[in-house]
Amino acid sequence: MDTEIKLSGWSPALMTGKTKLQEGGSLDLTFCDLSYCVGKGKFCKKLKTILHQISGSFKSGQLTAILGPSGAGKTSLMNILAGLKKSGTQGKVYVNGAERNFKTFRKKSAYITQKDHLLRNLTVDEYIISAAHLKLGNAVSNKEKISTVELVMKTLGLTNSQHTRISRLSGGECKRLSIALELIDNPSVLFLDEPTSGLDSSSSLQCVALLREIARSGRTVIATIHQPSFRMLNHFDHLYIVASGSCIYQGTVGSLISYFKSMNLNCPSFHNPADFALDVASGEYGDVLERLVSGVENGRKVYQDTSMETTTSAVESNSQNNTGDIDADEEVSMLSGLPKKKLATGSRLMYAAPFHTQVAVLLGRTWRTIWRDKILTTMRLGVHVLVAILVGFLYWQIGDDAASIFNNVGMIFFNMLFIMAAAMMPTVLTFALDTEVLIREHLNQWYSLKAYYLARTLADIPFQIFYPVVYLVPVYLMTDQPMSLERFGLLLAMMIWLSLVGQGFGLFFGAAFDIQVASFFAPTSIVPIFLLSGFFVTFDSIPRYISWLTYFSFARYGFEGSMLSVYGYDRSPLSCSESYCHFRFPEKFLEQFDLTRSSYSWSVVGLLVNYILIRTAGYLALRFKLRHVR
Ligand SMILES: Nc1ncnc2c1ncn2[C@@H]1O[C@H](COP(=O)(O)OP(=O)(O)OP(=O)(O)O)[C@@H](O)[C@H]1O
Numbered sequence: 001m002d003t004e005i006k007l008s009g010w011s012p013a014l015m016t017g018k019t020k021l022q023e024g025g026s027l028d029l030t031f032c033d034l035s036y037c038v039g040k041g042k043f044c045k046k047l048k049t050i051l052h053q054i055s056g057s058f059k060s061g062q063l064t065a066i067l068g069p070s071g072a073g074k075t076s077l078m079n080i081l082a083g084l085k086k087s088g089t090q091g092k093v094y095v096n097g098a099e100r101n102f103k104t105f106r107k108k109s110a111y112i113t114q115k116d117h118l119l120r121n122l123t124v125d126e127y128i129i130s131a132a133h134l135k136l137g138n139a140v141s142n143k144e145k146i147s148t149v150e151l152v153m154k155t156l157g158l159t160n161s162q163h164t165r166i167s168r169l170s171g172g173e174c175k176r177l178s179i180a181l182e183l184i185d186n187p188s189v190l191f192l193d194e195p196t197s198g199l200d201s202s203s204s205l206q207c208v209a210l211l212r213e214i215a216r217s218g219r220t221v222i223a224t225i226h227q228p229s230f231r232m233l234n235h236f237d238h239l240y241i242v243a244s245g246s247c248i249y250q251g252t253v254g255s256l257i258s259y260f261k262s263m264n265l266n267c268p269s270f271h272n273p274a275d276f277a278l279d280v281a282s283g284e285y286g287d288v289l290e291r292l293v294s295g296v297e298n299g300r301k302v303y304q305d306t307s308m309e310t311t312t313s314a315v316e317s318n319s320q321n322n323t324g325d326i327d328a329d330e331e332v333s334m335l336s337g338l339p340k341k342k343l344a345t346g347s348r349l350m351y352a353a354p355f356h357t358q359v360a361v362l363l364g365r366t367w368r369t370i371w372r373d374k375i376l377t378t379m380r381l382g383v384h385v386l387v388a389i390l391v392g393f394l395y396w397q398i399g400d401d402a403a404s405i406f407n408n409v410g411m412i413f414f415n416m417l418f419i420m421a422a423a424m425m426p427t428v429l430t431f432a433l434d435t436e437v438l439i440r441e442h443l444n445q446w447y448s449l450k451a452y453y454l455a456r457t458l459a460d461i462p463f464q465i466f467y468p469v470v471y472l473v474p475v476y477l478m479t480d481q482p483m484s485l486e487r488f489g490l491l492l493a494m495m496i497w498l499s500l501v502g503q504g505f506g507l508f509f510g511a512a513f514d515i516q517v518a519s520f521f522a523p524t525s526i527v528p529i530f531l532l533s534g535f536f537v538t539f540d541s542i543p544r545y546i547s548w549l550t551y552f553s554f555a556r557y558g559f560e561g562s563m564l565s566v567y568g569y570d571r572s573p574l575s576c577s578e579s580y581c582h583f584r585f586p587e588k589f590l591e592q593f594d595l596t597r598s599s600y601s602w603s604v605v606g607l608l609v610n611y612i613l614i615r616t617a618g619y620l621a622l623r624f625k626l627r628h629v630r
Contacts, residue, residue, distance in 0.1 A: 137352030172203030247299030392478025427506025557606030
């Protein structure tokens with residue numbers, strides 16, 4: 001029955017022997033009368049019950065499959081067991097017989113999402129090494145980290161592709177990498193949401209065989225699974241079948257057919273038992289769910305003995321069987337007489353690595369990914385150069401000509417708009433993927449959101465300086481702005497501030513909304529801000545009851561600062577290419593825009609406040625997202 005799978009470059013011996021990976025404590029998971037309801041919010045007055053008081057027991061050393069039709073509640077159950085979902089839940093979860101402590105349990109478990117959200121521009125070894133630094137912390141020496149990384153790569157068959165960029169990995173390799181990243185700190189429990197989805201049958205089989213070997217090393221491995229093939233099904237030690245939020249079977253794969261038979265449901269010959277179970281769960285064999293649920297007492301019992309075709313009351317031994325061997329006669333400890341082996345509850349640090357290490361590792365990693373994103377980096381550079389040249393020719397040598405002074409202001413305003421948009425839009429578009437990676441890693445306790453956000457903010461700064469410089473130098477020279485290094489510096493500082501604020505807006509919209517909403521909402525909400533800059537309508541002309549709004553417009557500060565850089569500070573009269581120029585004196589021109597009382601320093605303060613506000617809003621949006629992710 002049991003099929004032996006040959007895995008290229010992967011050594012099961014590493015998992016079965018006494019290895020470093022084996023040193024973590026074994027954790028048996030038992031849950032009792034779990035219910036989960038959703039709804040009853042602002043928009044939904046009715047409660048929808050997803051899980052109906054289900055119970056069950058998943059042991060260490062075993063690979064458990066949670067099976068069921070779509071919408072049965074598999075993912076919900078796993079999320080609750082993993083501690084990712086708390087609100088709307090009722091019932092108890094025990095770990096080694098003691099009631100689960102969320103914090104401690106999260107530290108000892110890892111959750112591998114269905115989609116492999118990975119940083120595509122890192123290589124396999126870079127990613128695993130960064131995970132080692134973050135997850136093992138400074139208490140483990142670098143030498144030990146490297147040997148752990150090598151062991152994990154060897155175990156997961158990733159050694160041959162260790163220098164390959166993740167964007168070039170196959171689906172199966174990506175899945176193995178996702179598992180490798182979480183195995184680094186030796187979690188006792190692994191949750192996997194549909195680990196085989198998107199993989200071909202041979203990769204799926206390899207993946208499940210690998211999971212079984214991981215389980216054999218003493219871990220509790222739980223995976224939701226969709227329509228496993230017969231061969232794949234045989235790799236699971238324990239099956240837990242969910243239908244409409246209730247448990248209709250719990251036991252070994254071998255006992256499944258006899259259980260159904262005992263319920264007068266005969267699986268046709270040559271039929272995959274998993275398919276049959278799914279058909280039954282979907283109601284294709286009539287209204288039998290109630291009977292099946294009571295057959296295993298909604299998961300309180302484990303169906304065990306095929307020859308006797310009976311269900312056995314589940315008691316004791318929950319903590320006794322940590323070897324990973326499946327003993328058919330064994331009774332499973334569940335709801336009564338639970339052993340009182342308690343997990344150490346933690347006053348320990350939430351994250352393995354200290355804050356500064358988290359920031360340093362994330363900074364290095366973010367830098368690499370931005371730098372290696374050649375298409376985006378080159379495109380951004382190219383766009384800045386091309387637009388600068390276009391603007392240079394369009395406004396050729398007008399900077400000192402009073403006859404073209406309004407054109408020059410138009411050019412200054414355009415610079416603001418362009419720098420802002422060029423910083424904002426790439427962030428809006430790329431941050432959606434980054435957020436997925438953040439969610440996965442943060443939920444698995446790699447690092448704090450604060451460390452991530454700080455690293456992200458710091459990593460972006462060089463780019464927000466570089467692009468405005470690349471843009472402004474040719475524009476300044478070609479349009480013949482005043483040849484003063486000081487004025488150039490002041491104008492450049494304004495552009496850099498606008499770029500930073502623009503990038504902050506991109507981050508906020510990327511964090512708060514999904515990509516479709518954000519890419520519409522970000523540019524359209526920036527437009528009214530520019531309307532209040534003082535360029536389209538002077539501050540004097542804005543009605544009093546609305547003029548206070550201009551103080552919230554970063555564009556106002558950008559415009560004031562830019563105008564003062566070019567026309568302020570007692571600039572000498574401009575030349576005039578026509579017989580009469582009304583605005584030869586820059587001071588008079590500033591009066592026209594109601595800018596004589598403006599101050600460059602206040603403009604900087606205004607932009608700084610805007611920068612801090614928008615960055616804080618971005619942080620809060622991300623925090624909200626992380627809390628409501630499931
Ligand atoms: N927050 C929610 N609000 C409303 N309904 C929800 C919510 N979360 C889950 N559900 C519903 O609960 C049911 C179970 O969802 P769950 O994702 O657990 O199913 P599943 O068995 O994992 O399905 P699939 O195999 O298709 O992923 C579904 O009908 C789903 O629509």
